[in-house]
Structures are given as C-alpha cells and as structure tokens.
Amino acid sequence: MEKRHRVFIAINFPADVKRALEKHQKSIQEEFADLGTEGQFREVMKWTSKDNLHITLEFLGFLTDEEIVEACKITGEVAKKCSVFSVNLGKICYAARRQAKPTSAEVGLACLPKMIWAVGERSDELADLKNSLQEELHEAINYKSENRGFTPHITLGRVKEWQFKQIDPDERPEVNQEINLTFTVESVEVMESQLKRARPVYTVLKSCQLKD
DSSP, X not given: OOOOEEEEEEEOOOHHHHHHHHHHHHHHHHXXXXXXXXXXXXXXXXXXXXXXXXXXXXXXXXXXXXXXXXXXXXXXXXXXXXXXXXXXXXXXXXXXXXXXXXXXXXXXXXXXXXXXXXXXXXXHHHHHHHHHHHHHHHHHSOOOOOOSOOOOEEEEEEEOHHHHHTSOGGGSOOOEEEEEEEEEEOEEEEEEEEOOSSSOEEEEEEEEEOBO
C-alpha cells in the first residue's frame, strides 16, 4: 500500500507574534490552574505549543507523494497571483462544538466549547486566497473541503470534554479577551502533520511566496 501523508496549507507567523500569543495563552492557563492542583489543570486542556501555532487555510487530507508534488506546484502558482496582505487578531474566545443537527443525546454537548481560539478579522484578500486554492486544488486532488464561512483562527488549546464537564459551570473560566495583534502574510506553506503521542509534529514541505 502506498504511503500517504497528512497535509494541509497554512499561514505561519513571525516569532514576535507567536511570543505574544503564548503570553495570552499562559494568562488563560493560570485561570484554569486556579481551579485545583496543577495535575487537575493539565487534564482539562491540551495546549498548542508555541512553535505549532498557525492558521489552517485548507486541510487536504492524506495524500500520496505524487499528490503532494501537485499540491505544492498549485499552491505556488496561486500564491504568485495573490498580493501580500495583513491579518488582525482581535479576540481570544471559546470555539463551540460544530454540530449542525445534534441528536437528542448530543444536545447538551453541542453547547460545550471545543477549543480556545485567537480569532482574526475576515478580509477580501484572505477570502480570495482561500477560494483560489480551493478552486485550483479541487481540479487536481480529490479532497473534501469545508464548505462554510471561513474565519481566520488559531487554536491555542483543545478542551478535554469529560474533564471540562466535571467543572461546575459557574467556576469555568470565562475566556473572552480583546487583543490587537497584526501581522503581514508574505507566504503560505504546504505542511505535513505527523500525529505523535505528545503533540503533532509539523514539517514545511514548501513555502510559497505571495506577490509583492
């Protein structure tokens, strides 16, 4: 059987933006730590490491080596046609579980947060880049894109559902911070994700520069 790789297209950030996000992340961690012992705190959330912070533009799924070559080629061609632009991150908040039609057993779970996001503002430049990638890649690679409105976001942490439910609702930290972080997007990267026990390991397969 031919080996396949878990591949996605991402926007990565400068080191100073990652440090700023990590600082916000640690302030939220302290709120969870106040709930109990350090061991209990660690079980409630799984935090994204600073080096793994990114915005996912497209998840391409599990690709063959041949499909990866094509994905890198197409992404590079699309990037050359799209101008450099800026993204402003405006808030940090819980992200709700996405369930369009939950079953009766899932109704209670549908309102539980699933992640903590740093959320960016939508822009025409970002929408055009994402739409162009979808259109071009769909013709060459058989993958299922998410057909829903796209809001740029960075996953700072993932909620461990069972442990989170053990916290009294009145004691759950309120995560709703206003922030103001702006950075310039000069490239997009085709990335491979290898799921390890501790945390995913991301590898840049190709960095594609946008048009100046």
